[in-house]
Amino acid sequence: MSAVYKIAQSYLGLEEIPGSQHNEEIIQFFKDSGHAWVKDDETPWCAAFVNSVLASAGVKGTGKINARSFLNWGEEVPLSEAQQGDIVVFWRKNKSGPYGHVAFFERENEHSIRVLGGNQNNRVCYQTYKKDRLLSVRRLPKPKPARKLAQSKTMQMGASQITALVAALGAFISDLDKWSQHILIASICLAGICSVLIMRERLKKWALGDQ
Numbered sequence: 039m040s041a042v043y044k045i046a047q048s049y050l051g052l053e054e055i056p057g058s059q060h061n062e063e064i065i066q067f068f069k070d071s072g073h074a075w076v077k078d079d080e081t082p083w084c085a086a087f088v089n090s091v092l093a094s095a096g097v098k099g100t101g102k103i104n105a106r107s108f109l110n111w112g113e114e115v116p117l118s119e120a121q122q123g124d125i126v127v128f129w130r131k132n133k134s135g136p137y138g139h140v141a142f143f144e145r146e147n148e149h150s151i152r153v154l155g156g157n158q159n160n161r162v163c164y165q166t167y168k169k170d171r172l173l174s175v176r177r178l179p180k181p182k183p184a185r186k187l188a189q190s191k192t193m194q195m196g197a198s199q200i201t202a203l204v205a206a207l208g209a210f211i212s213d214l215d216k217w218s219q220h221i222l223i224a225s226i227c228l229a230g231i232c233s234v235l236i237m238r239e240r241l242k243k244w245a246l247g248d249q
């Protein structure tokens with residue numbers, strides 16, 4: 039079970055407050071989605087719920103409160119490969135219209151999809167939707183593995199330059215007199231300091247993703 043799905047489950051049973059009062063947790067979903075201007079729990083909040091859950095898991099959502107915004111989020115996967123925590127988007131009223139519903143995939147059967155979502159009967163709960171309502175199943179792309187420091191082209195280039203410098207200087211040192219050797223050693227030290235400074239800058243580039 040994914041961390042995202044566990045967080046969504048923790049809200050099971052949360053519901054709107056009838057009348058003039060509003061559930062502050064639902065209003066917080068809007069704040070987490072970047073829409074602090076919403077001050078009520080009657081505004082459709084299924085997308086706000088999904089965005090808030092994603093934010094709690096350290097995942098960037100769409101930052102929008104319309105369900106169909108998730109059609110452009112993550113990567114699409116076939117329903118047959120859907121996993122708990124994937125995001126499903128359904129159409130509402132009209133398949134080609136602007137309205138929709140978004141929730142977290144739970145499981146499927148022959149005719150329907152069971153999801154965990156917000157604003158389902160005015161609360162966070164499980165609910166089933168017919169498969170012909172499905173628009174897309176979305177999954178957050180897996181992060182690319184971090185390059186090892188030794189594999190960085192920038193670092194390899196720096197190391198090879200230092201090695202070449204040391205080899206070149208070493209080739210002359212045995213043929214020089216003591217005074218010249220002292221000068222050469224001082225030069226090597228200076229070159230070493232410069233190399234460290236260069237390597238430091240390349241480490242910064244590497245950390246920013248520059249190879």
